Amino acid sequence: MERGRGEVLPERPFVRRYLLQRLFAFLPILIGVSLLVFTAIRLIPGDVITATLGTEAGMLTDAQRESLRSYYGLDRPVVEQYARWAAGAITGDLGVSTRHGKPVTELIGDRFPVTLQLALMAVTLALLVGIPLGILAAVRHNTIFDLFVRMLALAGLVMPGFLVGTLIIYLLSTVFGVLPNAGNFVRFNEDPGLNLRQMIFPAITLGFAFSASVMRMTRSSMLEVLGDDYVRTARGKGLRERRVITQHALRNALIPVVTLVGVEMGYLLGGTFIIETLFSLPGLGRLLVNAISQRDYALVQGATLFIASVFVLINLLVDLVYAAVDPRISYDR
Amino acid sequence: MTVSAPPLEIVHAHRRQPGVLRRLLKNLSGTAGLLLVIFYVGVGVLGALGATPFPPNEQHARDRLQPPSAVYVMGTDLFGRDLASRVIAGAAHSLRVAVTSVTLAGLAGTLLGVTAGFAGGRVDSLLMRLMDVFFAFPALLLALVIVTVLGPGTENAIIAIAIVYTPIFARVARAPVLAVKQMEFVMAARCIGGSSIRVLLRHVMPNTLAPLIVQISLALSWSLLTEAGLSFLGLGAIPPMSSWGVMLNEHRALAENAPWLILYPGMAIALAVLGFNLLGDGLRDVLDPRLRGRK
Numbered sequence: 161m162e163r164g165r166g167e168v169l170p171e172r173p174f175v176r177r178y179l180l181q182r183l184f185a186f187l188p189i190l191i192g193v194s195l196l197v198f199t200a201i202r203l204i205p206g207d208v209i210t211a212t213l214g215t216e217a218g219m220l221t222d223a224q225r226e227s228l229r230s231y232y233g234l235d236r237p238v239v240e241q242y243a244r245w246a247a248g249a250i251t252g253d254l255g256v257s258t259r260h261g262k263p264v265t266e267l268i269g270d271r272f273p274v275t276l277q278l279a280l281m282a283v284t285l286a287l288l289v290g291i292p293l294g295i296l297a298a299v300r301h302n303t304i305f306d307l308f309v310r311m312l313a314l315a316g317l318v319m320p321g322f323l324v325g326t327l328i329i330y331l332l333s334t335v336f337g338v339l340p341n342a343g344n345f346v347r348f349n350e351d352p353g354l355n356l357r358q359m360i361f362p363a364i365t366l367g368f369a370f371s372a373s374v375m376r377m378t379r380s381s382m383l384e385v386l387g388d389d390y391v392r393t394a395r396g397k398g399l400r401e402r403r404v405i406t407q408h409a410l411r412n413a414l415i416p417v418v419t420l421v422g423v424e425m426g427y428l429l430g431g432t433f434i435i436e437t438l439f440s441l442p443g444l445g446r447l448l449v450n451a452i453s454q455r456d457y458a459l460v461q462g463a464t465l466f467i468a469s470v471f472v473l474i475n476l477l478v479d480l481v482y483a484a485v486d487p488r489i490s491y492d493r
Numbered sequence: 494m495t496v497s498a499p500p501l502e503i504v505h506a507h508r509r510q511p512g513v514l515r516r517l518l519k520n521l522s523g524t525a526g527l528l529l530v531i532f533y534v535g536v537g538v539l540g541a542l543g544a545t546p547f548p549p550n551e552q553h554a555r556d557r558l559q560p561p562s563a564v565y566v567m568g569t570d571l572f573g574r575d576l577a578s579r580v581i582a583g584a585a586h587s588l589r590v591a592v593t594s595v596t597l598a599g600l601a602g603t604l605l606g607v608t609a610g611f612a613g614g615r616v617d618s619l620l621m622r623l624m625d626v627f628f629a630f631p632a633l634l635l636a637l638v639i640v641t642v643l644g645p646g647t648e649n650a651i652i653a654i655a656i657v658y659t660p661i662f663a664r665v666a667r668a669p670v671l672a673v674k675q676m677e678f679v680m681a682a683r684c685i686g687g688s689s690i691r692v693l694l695r696h697v698m699p700n701t702l703a704p705l706i707v708q709i710s711l712a713l714s715w716s717l718l719t720e721a722g723l724s725f726l727g728l729g730a731i732p733p734m735s736s737w738g739v740m741l742n743e744h745r746a747l748a749e750n751a752p753w754l755i756l757y758p759g760m761a762i763a764l765a766v767l768g769f770n771l772l773g774d775g776l777r778d779v780l781d782p783r784l785r786g787r788k
Contacts, residue, residue, distance in 0.1 A: 185625075192626030200642050318767040320718050322725045323759045326741060330748040330755065430633030434722055438745075448634075449726055452641045464630075464638055472629045 179480060186476055193468045194249065198242050201461050209234070245461075254462030259454050264462035267447060272466075275432050275443035277348060281359055282367035282428060283421065290371040291417065294378025298413075299405065301383060309375055316372020321431045325365040325438045332361065345442050362439040366431050370424055377420045382413040415482075422478025429471055516779045523775020526710075529768025533584060540585030540735075545578035549735045558751050568753040570744060576754065580761050582735035587765065590651050591716040597655035599709055602662020607701065609663065610670030611693055621667070624660040632657050636719055640728045647736075650729040654719050658712050665708045669700040703780035710773035714766045721762050737762050 209228050213220070220228070229235045233244060248254060254264035297309035332338050348355040385391060386409055394408045395401070433445035440446075444463060451459040517523040539545070546566070547553075553573035561568045567576035609620040627635065636653040643649035673679055674697060682692045723729030724738030732739050737758040744754035 188622065189625055189629050192622070193629045196626055197638065200638050203642050314767065314770075315763075317770060318714075318763045319759075320721055320762060320766075322722065322738075322741060323755075323762060326745045326748060326755050326759070329745070330752060333749050334752075426631035430631040430722075433633055433637065434725060437726060448637065449728075452637060453727060457641075460638070460641055464634065467634055468630050471631055471634075475629075 182476060182479055186472065189472055190469060191246075193472065194246055194465055195242070197461055197464050197468070198245060201457050202238065204457070249462075249465060254465070255458040257451070257456050257459040259451070259456040259459070264459050267459065268444060268463060268466050271442060271444045271447045273347070274345075274441055275429075275436070275445055278359060278362055278366060278432055278435065278441065278443060279425075279428055281363035282370060282431075284367075285363055286367040286371035286374050287421075289367075290374025291378050291414070293371075294375040295382055295405065295410065295413075297375070297379045298382035298386060306379075309379065313372040313375045313379075316369045316375075319369070320434075321365055321369060322434045322438055324368050325362070325435060328361055328365055329438075345440070359441075362435050362441060365438075366428065366435045369431070370428060373420055373424055374417060377417050378413065381416045382409060385409045385413045388412075418482055419478065422475055422482070425474045425478070426471055429467060513779060517775055520775040520778050522771040523779060526768050526771025526773070526775050529764060530772050533765045533768055534588065536581055537584040537588035540581040540583070541589070545575075545581045547575040547578045549578045549582035550574060550733050551578075558747070560751070561753055567757045568751065570740075570751075570754055571747060576740075576757055579735040579740060580737070580757050583737045583740065583758065583761060584765070586647070586730060586734065586736050587717050587720055587762075590647065590654070590720045591713045594651045594654035594716050594720075595658065595709060595712045597651070598658035598712065599662050599705065601655070602659040603666040603701065603705060605659070606663035606666030607670050607693070607698065610667040611674060611689075611697065613674075617667075620663070624663050627656075627660040632715070633719065633722060636723060637726075637728065640723060645728045645731060647730050647734065650720055650723050653723070654716050657719065658715065661712070662705070662708060665704050666701045669704060670697055673697055673700045706780060707773055707777045710769050710776055714769035714773070717762065717766055717769070 252265050293309050297306045346354045394404045436443040436446035448463040556569050557573040559569040565575050609617040635657045639653035682696045721738035724736040725742045730736035740758040748755045
């Protein structure tokens with residue numbers, strides 16, 4: 161199981177076959193996702209024009225309505241509508257947002273970096289806090305510290321992001337007299353210092369639940385590994401405890417944590433909707449939530465497809481990393 | 494992707510596991526979870542029966558934003574509504590959403606999963622690929638898409654949450670079916686002339702029970718969280734409905750001056766979710782030892 165540092169992985173043909181299989185499974189899922197999103201929007205009662213314009217739609221003449229229908233391509237057969245939309249999506253054309261009057265792709269390109277930064281900061285914080293605390297809790301199993309970590313992990317599990325965020329905002333405003341979301345949002349490339357100050361509390365909020373899962377997982381898999389024979393052997397060889405833990409136990413204990421990162425990415429992306437709304441960050445999640453309440457269907461359709469594709473892609477990447485890290489996985493299904 | 498699994502604990506027909514409740518009560522987290530869940534359900538039933546100190550939507554114009562006192566145990570909100578009554582009514586609301594959506598998801602998911610696993614072949618791969626598409630969405634995103642189609646509101650939130658968690662139940666129900674359907678006792682049941690339905694119900698289905706029960710408890714906690722999240726975004730329960738998510742959203746701007754307005758609904762959500770989580774963990778330890786330690 162132990163691999164020396166810098167040693168090249170042996171050629172494993174079945175790994176390559178597995179990777180190819182995963183890549184091929186990726187496409188049908190994307191097509192399925194796009195079909196689902198497309199169908200969902202068509203299931204909205206009434207047509208998109210009435211739904212978008214609301215009561216104003218009653219003032220349209222038949223000719224105006226027809227011309228709008230043909231402008232949005234709604235007079236074509238459904239299959240053709242889907243084909244056009246899917247072909248557009250591949251070339252980066254997701255239509256025009258009715259509320260913003262801008263191409264959906266442009267809006268996504270504008271907002272996605274904020275969400276990505278938020279998610280990356282949250283994951284980084286969660287791992288930086290969760291892994292060390294998880295290891296320490298396992299090493300000091302059944303002590304006060306262990307209990308403290310377990311309570312913290314439980315709190316992260318049961319407190320939804322909007323509650324954590326509301327409490328953080330409350331504490332900041334009453335105890336420290338600062339409002340994290342006051343003033344205009346500044347992007348990282350404009351003023352990195354100010355941007356990080358604006359992003360840190362949303363990231364802590366988003367990362368809190370995640371760090372709780374990381375703690376739980378690190379602690380339990382560390383406990384499992386610490387009882388294994390090879391760890392006893394390492395201790396028996398007379399290695400220092402610190403070296404046994406960092407060099408021997410940790411490597412294997414972290415494998416489940418890698419999977420966890422992938423599994424939890426979905427919660428994290430879902431969490432961005434709420435955190436961005438709570439902290440008024442101009443990210444993709446808030447864009448989508450607003451688009452839903454404003455019934456901006458081209459934007460809902462495009463943003464949903466984009467977020468789901470990113471999510472599928474992340475899962476694929478995690479699977480690939482996982483397959484590379486853990487030689488115990490069986491690749492035949 | 495499968496990690497080599499430890500051997501299954503097989504449940505045979507006619508062999509009931511004795512005293513699940515007794516074993517659950519020996520388990521610390523199981524007991525704590527059970528007590529919290531009973532408390533939450535009790536409060537929810539009171540709320541559903543209308544047994545609140547004040548009608549939850551009654552406005553006391555003179556008593557706006559009162560801190561907790563003997564009359565208003567949890568204080569009042571901006572409209573002078575009694576927060577304790579609203580939190581109790583919120584328990585009824587969340588309980589109704591959670592139980593209905595998880596029942597729907599559990600029934601649909603189990604049916605799909607067991608059908609897929611038992612039928613095998615094309616039916617299985619078709620159904621499971623369909624489930625994969627649903628899994629391709631982060632849960633809250635899928636719920637949001639469904640709410641977009643159906644419109645906001647409690648009933649629609651229930652449907653959305655049910656659809657989101659159906660694939661999870663399908664996966665949970667399918668795995669044990671696949672595992673036991675090739676086993677000798679199932680073969681034997683077939684050989685002595687048991688019909689497919691009988692074999693399925695008497696011999697295969699009991700093996701899906703343990704993981705499903707654990708899943709139900711966890712799904713109830715997710716369902717609570719999803720409902721609160723949707724309501725918080727203004728896409729679930731519609732004000733003045735007493736939903737914990739709506740309360741937190743309405744009151745968060747007032748938190749600085751009236752912290753009780755977020756404290757009590759927040760605690761309510763956390764305790765209810767904690768209860769179902771602890772109960773789920775306890776049930777897993779008792780019913781499904783091979784899953785111990787996993788999330």
